[in-house]
Amino acid sequence: MEKPNNQTMVIFGASGDLTYRKLIPALYALYNQQMLPEKLHVLGVSRTAITDEAFHEKMTDGIRNFSENIHLNEQQIEEFISHTSYFQMDMSLPDEYLRLKTTLNKININEGTDGNYMFYLSTPPSMFSVISGNLAKVGLSNPSNGFKRLIIEKPFGYDLESGLMLNRQLHEAFNESQIYRIDHYLGKETVQNLLVMRFANGIFEPLWNRNYVDHVEITSAESIGVEGRGGYYDGSGALRDMLQNHLLQVVGLTAMEPPSSMDADAIRNETMKVMQSLKPIREEDVPRQVIRGQYITSHVRGEYIPGYRDEKGVNPESRTETFVAMKFFIDNWRWSGVPFYIRTGKRLPTRVTEVVVHFKPTPQSLFQNDDTCKSGNQLIIRIQPDEGILLKFGLKQPGTGFNVKGVNMDFHYSELSDVHLPSAYERLIYDAMIGDSTLYARADAVEAAWKFVAPIQKVWNNDPSQKIYGYPAGTWGPENAEALFEEKGDGWRYPCKNLADDGEYCEL
Numbered sequence: 001m002e003k004p005n006n007q008t009m010v011i012f013g014a015s016g017d018l019t020y021r022k023l024i025p026a027l028y029a030l031y032n033q034q035m036l037p038e039k040l041h042v043l044g045v046s047r048t049a050i051t052d053e054a055f056h057e058k059m060t061d062g063i064r065n066f067s068e069n070i071h072l073n074e075q076q077i078e079e080f081i082s083h084t085s086y087f088q089m090d091m092s093l094p095d096e097y098l099r100l101k102t103t104l105n106k107i108n109i110n111e112g113t114d115g116n117y118m119f120y121l122s123t124p125p126s127m128f129s130v131i132s133g134n135l136a137k138v139g140l141s142n143p144s145n146g147f148k149r150l151i152i153e154k155p156f157g158y159d160l161e162s163g164l165m166l167n168r169q170l171h172e173a174f175n176e177s178q179i180y181r182i183d184h185y186l187g188k189e190t191v192q193n194l195l196v197m198r199f200a201n202g203i204f205e206p207l208w209n210r211n212y213v214d215h216v217e218i219t220s221a222e223s224i225g226v227e228g229r230g231g232y233y234d235g236s237g238a239l240r241d242m243l244q245n246h247l248l249q250v251v252g253l254t255a256m257e258p259p260s261s262m263d264a265d266a267i268r269n270e271t272m273k274v275m276q277s278l279k280p281i282r283e284e285d286v287p288r289q290v291i292r293g294q295y296i297t298s299h300v301r302g303e304y305i306p307g308y309r310d311e312k313g314v315n316p317e318s319r320t321e322t323f324v325a326m327k328f329f330i331d332n333w334r335w336s337g338v339p340f341y342i343r344t345g346k347r348l349p350t351r352v353t354e355v356v357v358h359f360k361p362t363p364q365s366l367f368q369n370d371d372t373c374k375s376g377n378q379l380i381i382r383i384q385p386d387e388g389i390l391l392k393f394g395l396k397q398p399g400t401g402f403n404v405k406g407v408n409m410d411f412h413y414s415e416l417s418d419v420h421l422p423s424a425y426e427r428l429i430y431d432a433m434i435g436d437s438t439l440y441a442r443a444d445a446v447e448a449a450w451k452f453v454a455p456i457q458k459v460w461n462n463d464p465s466q467k468i469y470g471y472p473a474g475t476w477g478p479e480n481a482e483a484l485f486e487e488k489g490d491g492w493r494y495p496c497k498n499l500a501d502d503g504e505y506c507e508l
Contacts, residue, residue, distance in 0.1 A: 004433035005147070006039040007116035008107055010100075012091060012131055013123040014044025014055070018153070020062040023122065024084075026425040028063045029070045031080045033420065035430055041111045042084040045100070047091065055086035068423045083111075091127060097134045104140070115146025118432060121153065128152050129169035136173035143178065151180040151432055154245050155236070156441070159457055160450040167443045180432050181441040185246040185353070186253075187424025189413060190387040192439070194253045194355070195267070197381075197389065204379075205258070207359065209334045214376055216254065217341045217356040217493060218247055221348040225295070225305070225473070226322075230313030237320040238292075239453060239460075242344040248275070248449045249441060250383075251340065254355055255330055264438040268445065275448035277332040286459040287466065291481045293323035295347040298472035305347065305473040319460075319468050322346045325481040341484060343492065347473035350496050353383040358490070378493070387421070388412035474498060 009027075011019055030036045044055055063077055087103055089096040108115055117140065121131055132150055135141050141148050150170070157163030170179055185191060198204055207213070220242055226233045233241065252271030259266040281289050296307040308314060308322050323345030330340065361376040380390040390410040397403040413421050422430075431439060460466055469478035475498045485491050 001035055002434050004037045005116055006037045006112060006114045007118055008041045008043060008104060008113045009118045010043045010045055011120045011122055012045045015046040015048040016122055018122045020058060021066045022425045024059045024062050025067045026423055026429055028067060028080050029426045030430055032070050039112045040083055041107050041113055044086045045089060049088055050086060052086050056081050059084060069421055091131055094134050097138045101138045101140060118149045120151045125155055132170055132173040141174045149178050149180060149432060150174050151182055153182055155240060156181055156446045158240060160454045163447055163450040176443055180437060182428055183245060183249055183441055184424040186249055186439040187428040188383045189421055190381055190383045191250060199258055210336055210338050212359055213338055214358045214360045215339045218250055220247055220344040220353040221350060222346045223348060223351050225347050226311050230311040234314045234318055234320050238322055238324040238344050243324055243342060244449050244453050247342050247344060255335055264436055267438050268442050272445045275445050277330050278452045279329040279331045281455050283455045283459050286456050289327045290456050291325045291478060292321035293469045293471045293478040295322050295473045296470040298474050300474040321468060323477040325484060327484040345477050348476055349474055349498055352495050355381040356493050386412055386414060
């Protein structure tokens with residue numbers, strides 16, 4: 001693996017949960033594998049008044065509790081933590097950034113980090129332009145004396161207008177090549193394997209088009225509710241929180257053309273072409289192509305689950321969607337006429353994210369009980385949990401006759417016991433450290449995604465007659481979502497059964 005250049009990583013909002021649960025454990029995992037720079041300092045920045053010692057204790061606790069697939073070594077943890085420190089400042093005050101610059105200069109001299117800085121904004125989105133603008137004013141975005149990189153977390157705006165405004169504000173302070181919009185879904189090993197599976201194997205690429213693919217289905221399900229974040233979620237919803245960013249990025253990687261090389265720009269150019277080819281959904285077609293739902297009270301395995309409107313911080317009359325399903329098309333040569341289906345939701349039977357490529361059935365059924373022939377073969381790319389790939393096809397049952405039985409040929413990353421499966425943040429932080437932006441969202445792709453969902457947002461915001469369907473917690477969402485398949489006579493793939501009321505357990 002390429003060794004990153006010496007650098008200082010500055011985490012704004014370091015007193016929050018993301019730093020504690022994800023960022024510091026991911027950095028320790030990289031340290032454990034000797035994948036960090038020879039000289040690295042991590043500076044936590046926040047308004048909270050705590051000492052270096054208290055910061056060290058909290059981050060050590062985060063490593064112990066939240067490190068994934070890494071053998072913990074107490075001496076190694078102590079060595080890593082010794083390269084971290086804490087800086088208290090009010091991030092909204094411009095004068096504070098001169099103090100920050102002075103501190104960074106001292107770290108640069110004392111630790112030899114070569115003037116390279118990576119700024120990670122683990123803050124509310126309202127602070128993105130404030131922090132980036134103030135960094136620029138004190139010269140901390142100038143790459144002439146060492147690289148300067150800015151990492152921001154979603155949401156990248158709340159609609160097309162705010163998305164465009166955020167990009168303009170960021171570009172006033174940093175060049176696009178310096179900006180890394182992190183999407184942890186793209187850090188999943190199986191998402192990246194989409195590229196390898198398609199473009200390194202001659203058996204898949206010839207079939208990856210309208211001639212052989214019947215439809216493509218993408219599901220991202222969560223079994224949890226809003227988990228005490230009702231106030232935030234009620235202003236967001238499933239469309240903004242999941243579909244516009246994570247899932248459309250997965251669509252881009254699934255549907256893209258072969259890139260000219262594995263260069264970051266070459267790959268992102270192709271995913272951008274997919275975004276540009278998304279067939280716009282007309283406002284009058286929104287009710288027919290998009291279904292939204294909201295979970296209601298239910299019993300799951302004997303436990304009472306409150307409905308969304310009963311959650312803390314949620315408006316009792318809220319019309320925020322906790323489930324959204326959509327049918328759309330990609331208007332290009334490869335995918336013309338092939339429907340794509342996306343669904344995502346909370347309080348569904350299980351946590352699972354997967355891409356299912358449904359191939360066209362054979363033109364004639366020659367065998368008895370051939371359900372595979374009727375429904376077509378399926379290639380299932382499981383992103384989480386238990387990352388892997390599954391191919392469903394038909395084989396003859398033993399005995400007389402030609403009775404066909406569906407069988408699976410599968411691969412699970414967990415079977416590679418001698419290979420470390422990196423967490424998403426581990427992979428993405430490392431990529432940012434070496435300057436590889438392949439798995440980061442680019443400004444034009446973000447804007448194209450907002451443009452695609454804009455008609456849906458407009459209809460939902462302006463037309464109170466638009467329906468939002470209730471679904472019991474522990475089920476697969478509103479039954480109306482099946483109507484998206486009316487023309488095809490198919491339906492969603494259900495990785496497991498409903499949990500609500502009937503007591504049936506989920507088995508992946």
